[in-house]
Amino acid sequence: MPADPVSKPRTKPPEERRDELMTAAERLFLQKGVELTTIEEITTGAGVAKGTFYLHFSSKADVLQALRARFVQGVLDGIVAAVEGRRQEDWRGRLAAWSMACATGYLDAAGLHHLAFVTAPPATREGLSRNILIDHLSELLAAGAGENAWSVGDPGFTAVFLFNALHGVVNQPGIGETPSDRAELLRAIEAHFLRSLGLPSGID
Structure with a gap:
């Protein structure tokens, strides 16, 4: 029998990625304040690449509105x-x-x-x-x-x-x-x- 193909990791739905970014931002905003939090810290906290942030938000102010x-x-x-x-x-x-x-x-x-x-x-x-x-x-x-x-x-x-x-x-x-x-x-x-x-x- 042929070997089972290696399953590829499934990409998370966009709304889940957006929610994870918001949750990471909320935690950091509460700890450090909005001004002292960087977008790189938000993406690191959400476990995504920095470019992913801009697929969902234009700025930290945009995250705050969300x-x-x-x-x-x-x-x-x-x-x-x-x-x-x-x-x-x-x-x-x-x-x-x-x-x-x-x-x-x-x-x-x-x-x-x-x-x-x-x-x-x-x-x-x-x-x-x-x-x-x-x-x-x-x-x-x-x-x-x-x-x-x-x-x-x-x-x-x-x-x-x-x-x-x-x-x-x-x-x-x-x-x-x-x-x-x-x-x-x-x-x-x-x-x-x-x-x-x-x-x-x-x-x-």
Whole structure:
């Protein structure tokens, strides 16, 4: 029988290479800062040739923009999973799940959020008035209002208001650092979300 041909190493899909570059960059950015990190260090960390970087990104700023998008998408994925884990008719539970998952997503990646949005902020502040998290919350508020779970005259306005309140709280320096502090913070955020819609918070 003829010998089996030597199998060639399979090339990773472009999206996997891009993700590896982003992960390496995130680690280095958090360790050294964006300015002190070189593109060669990023490619070495990702285990690829330097030229591969430019197949996916034009600069470190481009990587940072991609990290912003990945951060927000990751928070949204956690929110969607938490909300969909509640019964469709449990509007109070779905709203509580939204607030808890959003806050947890920010707290779990506080270092990346600070790096990507605070130390190197985007060119505009549009993200605080429109982003995929606000859009999802607005849709949830509108759907709940349609089922008479609460009364909301302008779901979009209310979503911006609630998101920015949550965003401001979770981004305070040193907040939620211990498990007990985090648990208390999450309970308070949930209670304020529920009360804002006229729902019982469970906290006296």
